[in-house]
Amino acid sequence: MENQSENPINSNMNDKTGWEREIVEKLAFAAITEQRRARRWGIFFKLLMFGYLLAVLGIAMYPKFKQEIGGSGKNHTAVIxxxxxxxxxxxxxxxxxxxxxRDAVKDKNTKGIIIHANSPGGSPVQSAYVYDEIKKIKKEHPDLPIHAVVSDICASGCYYIVSAVDKIFASPASLIGSIGVIMDSFGFVDTMQKLGVERRLLTAGEHKALLDPFSPGKPDEQQYMQNLINQVHKQFIDAVRKGRGSRLKETPDMFSGLVWTGEESVKLGVVDAMGSQDSVAKDVIGAETLVDFTQQERLVDRIAGKLGASLGLGISDLAKSWILR
Structure with a gap:
C-alpha cells in the first residue's frame, strides 16, 4: 500500500485558512476593544455632563454664598x-x-457693613423698606458700623437708602443727590386729531382714566397727582433730614432734585468724606478683608419669571383673540 504524503495543495490551503482566521480574529478583537473603549468614554462623558448639570442646578437653587474679595483675616467687612x-x-x-x-449681621465675624452704592434710584417704596431696615439694625446693634461708599452715582431712591447709614463716602467725581420725585407721561391728543384718530373710552368711575395720555388733560386730576408726589417728596425729605441730622447744610436748592459731585456734596453735608471700599474697611471699620454678602436672584427664579411673563403674554394674546372673535 502506497504511503500517503501530505498534499502540498491541501497544506497551502490550510495555511491560507489559518492566516485568514487569525486576521478575522484580530479584527474582531480590535472591534470589541474599540467598542469597550468607546463605551468607557461614553460613560465618562455622561458622568461628566451629569456632574456639570448637578453643579449648575446647585448654583441655580442655592446661589447664596459669601465671597472674599480682598484682604485676609478672620474678621471682615461685609459688602452689600x-x-x-x-x-x-x-x-x-x-x-x-x-x-x-440680615445675613451680614448674623455673621459673628462681621465687624462692619459697607453698602456699595451705584444706582440712579427707583421705587420710593422699595427704598423706604431698606431705609427702615437699616435704622432697625442700627438700633438693635449700635456697635456695628454701617457705612455707604458711592462709586459713580447715588441719586433719588439710592440716596434715600444711604441717608440712613452712619457715614457716606464718595469719590470727588461721584454724582449724588436728586432729592425729588418724578412722574412723567405723554399727551397724544393733538397727534390723534391730525391723524384722524378718535378716542373711544368707557369707564365706571369719574377718575378711572386718570391722566390718560390719549385724552385731554384735566386740571383737577393733574393737581391731585401733584399733591400725591408732593407727599412722597415730603417723606423723602423727612427721611434725609432724620438720617443726616445736623450734618446737612440745607440750601434753597437742597431738595429741588439737583445732583452734586462728591466734592461739593461734602461741603453740603450730603456726604461725609472721600473714600473707597478698601480705605473705609481698613481705616474706618478696621477690618480690611471684604466679604461680599450680596444675594443674587436664583437662576431658577429668573427662568421661572421669564417663563411666567411669556405665559402671561401668551394668555393675554389668546384672551384678546377670543374677545375679538
Missing part, C-alpha cells in the same frame, strides 16, 4: 451691593438687600 435700578423686579430690590443685611 446696591447697584442698578431699585425695583421689585430688579436685582436691587428691598427683599434681597434686606436679606443680605
Amino acid at each position: 451691593n446696591l447697584v442698578g435700578m431699585i425695583a421689585e423686579d430688579q436685582n436691587a430690590n428691598a427683599e434681597s438687600i434686606i436679606d443680605s443685611l
Whole structure:
C-alpha cells in the first residue's frame, strides 16, 4: 500500500485558512476593544455632563454664598451691593438687600457693613423698606458700623437708602443727590386729531382714566397727582433730614432734585468724606478683608419669571383673540 504524503495543495490551503482566521480574529478583537473603549468614554462623558448639570442646578437653587474679595483675616467687612435700578423686579430690590443685611449681621465675624452704592434710584417704596431696615439694625446693634461708599452715582431712591447709614463716602467725581420725585407721561391728543384718530373710552368711575395720555388733560386730576408726589417728596425729605441730622447744610436748592459731585456734596453735608471700599474697611471699620454678602436672584427664579411673563403674554394674546372673535 502506497504511503500517503501530505498534499502540498491541501497544506497551502490550510495555511491560507489559518492566516485568514487569525486576521478575522484580530479584527474582531480590535472591534470589541474599540467598542469597550468607546463605551468607557461614553460613560465618562455622561458622568461628566451629569456632574456639570448637578453643579449648575446647585448654583441655580442655592446661589447664596459669601465671597472674599480682598484682604485676609478672620474678621471682615461685609459688602452689600446696591447697584442698578431699585425695583421689585430688579436685582436691587428691598427683599434681597434686606436679606443680605440680615445675613451680614448674623455673621459673628462681621465687624462692619459697607453698602456699595451705584444706582440712579427707583421705587420710593422699595427704598423706604431698606431705609427702615437699616435704622432697625442700627438700633438693635449700635456697635456695628454701617457705612455707604458711592462709586459713580447715588441719586433719588439710592440716596434715600444711604441717608440712613452712619457715614457716606464718595469719590470727588461721584454724582449724588436728586432729592425729588418724578412722574412723567405723554399727551397724544393733538397727534390723534391730525391723524384722524378718535378716542373711544368707557369707564365706571369719574377718575378711572386718570391722566390718560390719549385724552385731554384735566386740571383737577393733574393737581391731585401733584399733591400725591408732593407727599412722597415730603417723606423723602423727612427721611434725609432724620438720617443726616445736623450734618446737612440745607440750601434753597437742597431738595429741588439737583445732583452734586462728591466734592461739593461734602461741603453740603450730603456726604461725609472721600473714600473707597478698601480705605473705609481698613481705616474706618478696621477690618480690611471684604466679604461680599450680596444675594443674587436664583437662576431658577429668573427662568421661572421669564417663563411666567411669556405665559402671561401668551394668555393675554389668546384672551384678546377670543374677545375679538
